[in-house]
Amino acid sequence: MSEEISNMNVQSLWGNPFFDFVIKPSTSKSGGILAILDKRKFTSISSSIGDGFMAVFGWWQSAEVQCLFVVVYAPQNQRKKRKLWTDIEKIISSHDTISIIMGDFNEVRNAVER
Known part of the structure; x- marks a missing residue:
């Protein structure tokens, strides 16, 4: 994700014009994060980016609730990893709402899996 991602790039992935997106660029060897949001289902209010995560806070329209x-x-x-989970805990604590955590957790049980 070192190249700039434009609305046209995202729309070609998403397939319709009803979207918003948030990007956490890649750093060194770690991959970046791209979150694409369907504006008809979720209205983004704010977002924040940290080391290893991206959080998007908004209004989940079908459930009629705010959500993180x-x-x-x-x-x-x-x-x-410990710092990541401390940071995530802080951001969840700062929002009094439903929180959904998803992504690539890189759980490696032994060195052979790397």
Whole structure:
């Protein structure tokens, strides 16, 4: 994701014009995060980007509730993982709403899996 992502790029992935998106660019070897939101179902109010995650807060229209989506790209390093979960806990605590966490959690059980 080192190249710039435009509305046209995202629309070609999404397939219709009813979208919004938030990007966390890639850093070094870690992948970036792209969240595409269907504006007919979710209205974004704010977003924040941290080390290894991106959070999007908004209005989930069909459920008629505010909601926080947290998209994770977790690091392999245990110290960085602990910091990631501390950061996610803080952002969830700052929103008194439903929170959904999803993504790539990079759980490696042994070195062979790397």
